Amino acid sequence: MMVESASETIRSAPSGQNGVGSLSGQTDGSSGGAKGTTASGTGRDMTTGADSNGEMSPAELLHFQQQQALQVARQFLLQQASGLSSPGNNDSKQSASAVQVPVSVAMMSPQMLTPQQMQQILSPPQLAGVVVGIALQEYYKKQQEQLHLQLLTQQQAGKPQPKEALGNKQLAFQQQLLQMQQLQQQHLLNLQRQGLVSLQPNQASGPLQTLPQAAVCPTDLPQLWKGEGAPGQPAEDSVKQEGLDLTGTAATATSFAAPPKVSPPLSHHTLPNGQPTVLTSRRDSSSHEETPGSHPLYGHGECKWPGCETLCEDLGQFIKVQPPAHLLPCHPPQLAKESERLQAMMAHLAAPLPVTVSAADSFPDGLVHPPTSAAAPVTPLRPPGLGSASLHGGGPARRRSSDKFCSPISSELAQNHEFYKNADVRPPFTYASLIRQAILETPDRQLTLNEIYNWFTRMFAYFRRNTATWKNAVRHNLSLHKCFVRVENVKGAVWTVDEREYQKRRPPKMTGSPTLVKNMISGLSYGALNASYQAALAESSFPLLNSPGMLNPGSASSLLPLSHDDVGAPVEPLPSNGSSSPPRLSPPQYSHQVQVKEEPAEAEEDRQPGPPLGTPNPSASGPPEDRDLEEELPGEELS
DNA sequence: CCCGCACTAAACACGA
DNA sequence: CTCGTGTTTAGTGCGG
Numbered sequence: 001m002m003v004e005s006a007s008e009t010i011r012s013a014p015s016g017q018n019g020v021g022s023l024s025g026q027t028d029g030s031s032g033g034a035k036g037t038t039a040s041g042t043g044r045d046m047t048t049g050a051d052s053n054g055e056m057s058p059a060e061l062l063h064f065q066q067q068q069a070l071q072v073a074r075q076f077l078l079q080q081a082s083g084l085s086s087p088g089n090n091d092s093k094q095s096a097s098a099v100q101v102p103v104s105v106a107m108m109s110p111q112m113l114t115p116q117q118m119q120q121i122l123s124p125p126q127l128a129g130v131v132v133g134i135a136l137q138e139y140y141k142k143q144q145e146q147l148h149l150q151l152l153t154q155q156q157a158g159k160p161q162p163k164e165a166l167g168n169k170q171l172a173f174q175q176q177l178l179q180m181q182q183l184q185q186q187h188l189l190n191l192q193r194q195g196l197v198s199l200q201p202n203q204a205s206g207p208l209q210t211l212p213q214a215a216v217c218p219t220d221l222p223q224l225w226k227g228e229g230a231p232g233q234p235a236e237d238s239v240k241q242e243g244l245d246l247t248g249t250a251a252t253a254t255s256f257a258a259p260p261k262v263s264p265p266l267s268h269h270t271l272p273n274g275q276p277t278v279l280t281s282r283r284d285s286s287s288h289e290e291t292p293g294s295h296p297l298y299g300h301g302e303c304k305w306p307g308c309e310t311l312c313e314d315l316g317q318f319i320k321v322q323p324p325a326h327l328l329p330c331h332p333p334q335l336a337k338e339s340e341r342l343q344a345m346m347a348h349l350a351a352p353l354p355v356t357v358s359a360a361d362s363f364p365d366g367l368v369h370p371p372t373s374a375a376a377p378v379t380p381l382r383p384p385g386l387g388s389a390s391l392h393g394g395g396p397a398r399r400r401s402s403d404k405f406c407s408p409i410s411s412e413l414a415q416n417h418e419f420y421k422n423a424d425v426r427p428p429f430t431y432a433s434l435i436r437q438a439i440l441e442t443p444d445r446q447l448t449l450n451e452i453y454n455w456f457t458r459m460f461a462y463f464r465r466n467t468a469t470w471k472n473a474v475r476h477n478l479s480l481h482k483c484f485v486r487v488e489n490v491k492g493a494v495w496t497v498d499e500r501e502y503q504k505r506r507p508p509k510m511t512g513s514p515t516l517v518k519n520m521i522s523g524l525s526y527g528a529l530n531a532s533y534q535a536a537l538a539e540s541s542f543p544l545l546n547s548p549g550m551l552n553p554g555s556a557s558s559l560l561p562l563s564h565d566d567v568g569a570p571v572e573p574l575p576s577n578g579s580s581s582p583p584r585l586s587p588p589q590y591s592h593q594v595q596v597k598e599e600p601a602e603a604e605e606d607r608q609p610g611p612p613l614g615t616p617n618p619s620a621s622g623p624p625e626d627r628d629l630e631e632e633l634p635g636e637e638l639s
Numbered sequence: 640c641c642c643g644c645a646c647t648a649a650a651c652a653c654g655a
Numbered sequence: 656c657t658c659g660t661g662t663t664t665a666g667t668g669c670g671g
Contacts, residue, residue: 430644430645431645431646432645449658449659449660449661450659468648469646469647469648470647471644472647472648472649473646473647473648475659475660475661475662476646476647476648476658476661476662476663477645477646478661478662479660479661479662479663480662480663486661492660493660493661505644609647
């Protein structure tokens with residue numbers, strides 16, 4: 001779950017945008033954004049986790065996600081604590097170490113985390129960094145979901161209660177996740193030992209870590225600790241000292257945390273030396289702790305892991321047996337499969353990627369930049385900021401995410417500029433939105449066809465090939481969409497954007513449809529929330545999903561409401577784009593008000609050069625940008 | 640199933 | 656004639 005939520009969070013980003021659906025989610029922007037996201041991401045997970053309970057409200061979802069992440073972290077801590085102090089060993093020593101744990105645990109308790117904190121923890125850039133692992137995460141997500149379902153089914157025996165069930169489920173699921181991770185890791189380690197896998201601990205962990213890490217980015221953790229007054233380092237140390245088993249799982253984390261920053265305090269992910277033994281111990285502890293006497297996978301004197309019915313006298317035995325000896329045998333098929341896929345994926349991703357993109361790699365500008373071109377030109381990776389969207393180059397499947405959900409193309413681009421520039425990935429935007437972007441980026445808000453071409457090639461590596469195809473598409477779009485207006489110029493013809501038309505063709509409203517809401521939530525982590533939000537506004541494209549991302553108490557409270565009802569309505573003009581937008585223009589204002597529907601011709605005619613404000617739009621205070629442009633070139637059109 | 644949207648492909652027209 | 660630019664039509668895939 002954690003993973004999922006994390007990934008979800010991330011993905012929403014950039015893109016939240018758009019998110020999102022992509023490799024797996026299938027591209028469609030639309031699907032990705034709305035449905036895709038929901039389905040593949042949190043939505044689904046959530047469902048899995050709480051479906052029995054029915055739908056969760058956005059807020060609940062968010063909270064749930066937070067809890068997931070926190071609980072996992074807490075679990076680790078608890079495990080540590082319990083492992084040290086519980087069964088059998090209760091030395092003063094341990095108690096001493098244990099002392100710290102409680103504190104940390106307290107700190108970690110979900111209730112204590114505010115949405116804001118969450119955001120801090122999962123800052124956009126950092127989140128973005130985690131995106132790399134999304135594909136893997138999703139894969140695991142599915143696996144985990146399945147397992148979870150299985151477990152639930154088996155467990156159902158005695159827990160029908162909704163609320164409680166949820167709580168139990170959460171715990172169970174979390175444990176499951178942990179175990180899954182452990183198993184995965186173990187398996188990898190085993191393979192490693194056997195020489196089947198040459199992966200290094202770090203590498204191996206890479207993907208794995210993504211799970212937990214995604215939820216809680218190591219680098220970010222420090223903040224948490226700090227917040228509580230527990231210095232990052234100390235915490236880490238303490239953890240280590242306590243003989244964290246976490247390390248085991250954590251092996252993974254290492255790579256992530258690797259960077260300069262002192263690694264993640266998040267114990268579980270932190271992996272000191274990837275010692276195998278740790279795993280076992282950790283696992284033990286994990287199973288112990290939480291619910292003494294109970295284990296999600298243990299019941300009625302036998303292992304409940306799907307397919308495994310090993311008999312165990314008691315939990316203790318179960319735990320003992322379970323670990324390496326028992327667990328593996330139980331799930332070889334799954335693990336084997338996973339491992340294979342995992343490795344394949346890793347290979348495909350080119351090892352370092354995950355790490356590369358990690359938070360640590362954030363650039364000075366605060367943005368997470370995609371792997372450099374060198375790395376993987378053809379890799380179908382998702383841009384850090386962008387969640388799903390259709391990136392893979394190829395098939396028709398990709399299309400449109402931008403329109404419906406990635407609207408804030410400008411912010412998206414700004415954030416992932418480097419990525420698109422270097423990665424041979426198809427941008428998740430429609431041609432129309434790209435063209436518009438290209439045009440609006442210029443001071444004059446007009447471009448010749450050739451300049452548009454150049455912009456495409458300059459901005460996207462993807463458009464450096466197959467020129468015939470996309471150029472044709474560009475021309476096609478220019479001609480086809482009313483929003484693009486051709487203006488005769490002295491030198492020739494230039495293309496401008498009729499913002500009103502552009503807005504018209506977009507989905508007018510986002511009523512409070514459930515899906516949208518979900519999207520919003522899922523869109524959670526969209527990169528620079530504020531930035532994107534503003535950008536969205538500026539673009540006047542709907543803030544849709546992106547804004548939601550910011551479910552942050554502070555901003556969220558104020559924004560969410562707005563996004564909801566106001567989405568459809570004209571947004572307040574935000575000169576966020578200031579860069580290119582001349583003072584005179586105030587595009588956003590027109591956004592939806594569209595008075596008249598079509599009649600581009602009319603519109604054009606309407607725009608008489610003389611009366612700048614004369615625009616038919618009553619409410620509109622100022623003429624749309626294009627208008628200005630066009631009007632600036634009076635002669636031609638009018639006459 | 641239908642519709643709308645986005646995309647791809649391609650034919651055709653025009654002017655330089 | 657070729658090329659670039661525009662326009663238009665047809666077909667496909669996808670989501671609502």
